[in-house]
Amino acid sequence: MTSVKFDNQAFRQALGSFTTGVTIITATAPDGTPIGLTANSFNSVSLDPPMVLWSLAKTSLSVDAFNEAEHWNVHVLSQHQQHLSNTFAARGEDKFKDITLDNGISTAPLIPECSARFQCRNMVTHDGGDHLIFIGEVLDFDQQALPPLVFQQGQYAMTARKPWEEVNLSSEPSAPQCSYNEDLLGYLLGRSHFQMLFRMRKLFDEQALEDSHFFVLSVLNIQQKMTLEQLNTHIEYTGHLLSEVDIDFLTNQDLIERLTGGCYQLTTHGRETSLHHIAQAKAIEEELIAELGAGDVMALKLMLKRVIHKTDPGLPDLWQEQQS
Amino acid sequence: MTSVKFDNQAFRQALGSFTTGVTIITATAPDGTPIGLTANSFNSVSLDPPMVLWSLAKTSLSVDAFNEAEHWNVHVLSQHQQHLSNTFAARGEDKFKDITLDNGISTAPLIPECSARFQCRNMVTHDGGDHLIFIGEVLDFDQQALPPLVFQQGQYAMTARKPWEEVNLSSEPSAPQCSYNEDLLGYLLGRSHFQMLFRMRKLFDEQALEDSHFFVLSVLNIQQKMTLEQLNTHIEYTGHLLSEVDIDFLTNQDLIERLTGGCYQLTTHGRETSLHHIAQAKAIEEELIAELGAGDVMALKLMLKRVIHKTDPGLPDLWQEQQS
Missing domain, CATH: 1.10.10.10 (Winged helix-like DNA-binding domain superfamily/Winged helix DNA-binding domain)
Structure with a gap:
């Protein structure tokens, strides 16, 4: 069975319809260098035991270091960390230089002021085509009441949450005979x-x-x-x-x-x-x-x-x- | 190494900081019954070959059927499909009864009017604690310009996208000596x-x-x-x-x-x-x-x-x- 080859841009765009948060994943390379990158391929896997996953392009410069790391941390970025998302999405220089790190349970860098953080032990990696899927056990986590940064269709976004009950102003919100309704x-x-x-x-x-x-x-x-x-x-x-x-x-x-x-x-x-x-x-x-x-x-x-x-x-x- | 056991509710809540889209995954059971469920554990994996993943609780009634299915379809729901999200998140009755399905490339049900759809061949499953991770090869996909449904902190949401350039009204948006600024x-x-x-x-x-x-x-x-x-x-x-x-x-x-x-x-x-x-x-x-x-x-x-x-x-x- 031969694998399908799509127009990459159209495929990316279709995938972009699926909204995600934005995370930074960090670890310490074998030589002690802190490494980190922006990823939106994060997701939860299991509650008991607590497990999460994310995936990384095999061509990434950090792939070997992450593969060898015993621990990595997932940072769910807040709205005011958009600049960090950009920094860690780009290559080069010392991405951590302006960040005062928190102390975590491992040597993996722990960035402050996130919406949520998951400190993980690398459990297993799986092949995922041109990516490698990392699955980790969550050893510790924390959360802050900071609005999370969102990514959709290649753009940053914010969310406007919908209450479980529909929000209607009128008891007859869609009166069909009217020339305008409350949706104007x-x-x-x-x-x-x-x-x-x-x-x-x-x-x-x-x-x-x-x-x-x-x-x-x-x-x-x-x-x-x-x-x-x-x-x-x-x-x-x-x-x-x-x-x-x-x-x-x-x-x-x-x-x-x-x-x-x-x-x-x-x-x-x-x-x-x-x-x-x-x-x-x-x-x-x-x-x-x-x-x-x-x-x-x-x-x-x-x-x-x-x-x-x-x-x-x-x-x-x-x-x-x-x-x- | 013993596995960590967290307060489930706190852990769920922290995971909920990571915003996601909402998908319905469908397949056909061996006996021909259409099956489907709501999942936000979807994510892209690989561009070439095109691969995506999602995970399903091992206790789900559909887990065997999905495991045996050769194909499954992922539907990224649009804003006006919130009722479908609720229907397919609940157990029981015929979830497909009010839906006129599209014709897909496999027997897996294909729901219309989604933001994006991915028709997949089941490639491999991996153990993920209390969940099973399904990895599929995307055989076909399509996309419509319909605003996607979003999920965050246990609530449905919509997105307000942020342009790449910051939106400021004034050339001095945060004039510090002023009693109020354009953010009021x-x-x-x-x-x-x-x-x-x-x-x-x-x-x-x-x-x-x-x-x-x-x-x-x-x-x-x-x-x-x-x-x-x-x-x-x-x-x-x-x-x-x-x-x-x-x-x-x-x-x-x-x-x-x-x-x-x-x-x-x-x-x-x-x-x-x-x-x-x-x-x-x-x-x-x-x-x-x-x-x-x-x-x-x-x-x-x-x-x-x-x-x-x-x-x-x-x-x-x-x-x-x-x-x-």
Whole structure:
């Protein structure tokens, strides 16, 4: 029976549909050199005895060293270890040079701040075509509540977890006679935004502030000094335009003050007010992180940034230092 | 050397940090019965020859049948096959009864509408503790552009992919002296919402409509008939309250009409206008799907729904049929 030969790229791409985490596998070479490489071919095998496996290309420079190693460690990388994934996926230099290793039960290097780690004894290897399959017994493991790094279709990714119960807003989520339903992205973005803002309005109401005033105070919190015209370049896309009436109101409330030259800046009271608003926004966010999970909120933010990039009408950079 | 015995639950949980796709593996038992089960222990092994592996608990009822099967198929499930994942993870009844199978190159059942499929010849099995490791040669494969189902920490999930270049909005994304930066969730939600809406305002401007008018027309598009008071229960959380002036304006523009009893409904022109708005919102969404990927936008929507659930101030159900 002759073996099948596929278009390698198409085959790789099809395999890439199967999502995986990202691991770094480490060991110590016979000469004492620490070795390590990035692999997504890891998987669990057995619970009792605890066993895991991964596979390594026979052409890898490290294949002999891993073959001779008595122990190896598997590190399930967290989201903030993407740079390590890149380092250990490349050849050359000392990959461990910036890492302060933890002490493990063997001489195999143990990298800190992973989502999970498995310290293994090499049990057996099996032939796997152009790869070698390593099977190890897990001697020790640990886990941290850090969102794991994910790999899919040749790209890094984050996960947005699905609760076991379906998430529906309406009791009739797919009313077929309607021209739109709760799945319209614009609806979901608007409702999320306004519900978040709704929870802040109690604060605004205490000072009779409107949404646009909150936006202006926030902009001045970052940018310090701005003319009315400059302020409006930052907020007009929200549909609000700040008028002289608004400026007078904010001035009378001792929230902003006019400088010579026509610029406005926050007063001490204005800065305190704005910091109070932002603290409230952060508190709502912290609550959501506690309820939805840090990794999921991180994934949400990533997607929002990508949406913002694609729909940006050319807003000025709020955080860029102003030319004066 | 005695084998280590861990707290099974803690060990499972640590293994769950490693994200995986979800597969269904199928074969035909010696008596001709189709068999299949859900597994996330799949992984690629070799490109040339093309080989994959997965493992199965030795206590599984299907272990003998798979062991004797000459062929088995691996199905990488797509997001909309979560119900199949559940069906094939459970014991009992005829799991295939609602599936119209495709024709494959062997007698092993071939399930349609997966993200990818690998039709394999069973090559060898290896002992893996309480599991048996199946290694197969891939004889054929195919792939469809369907977002894959993901599993992490005992939960289904979706992925939000990270572009290779980091996504930053500002050239100074982490300005340390600022009280908030572009990572504030409230900022990202607001900016996404308003940028989407900004692209619709050209349409509103043609008819001198304000955002709140768009909201009202959208509500009436779904709910047909409402009093001013009822309309406001749907939109007041946006910070807008519809006044008699707005009602007069919309009536004069022939967008809504007053019925006896104090309810308002869309006129023919109003309905056309609203459908035009929604078509525009859908067009923006389609553009985003084309640029960001269907799976990523799906993940974004899931997360937004979860945020909406957690921050819902008790809004009335927009899609629920009204009591009359």
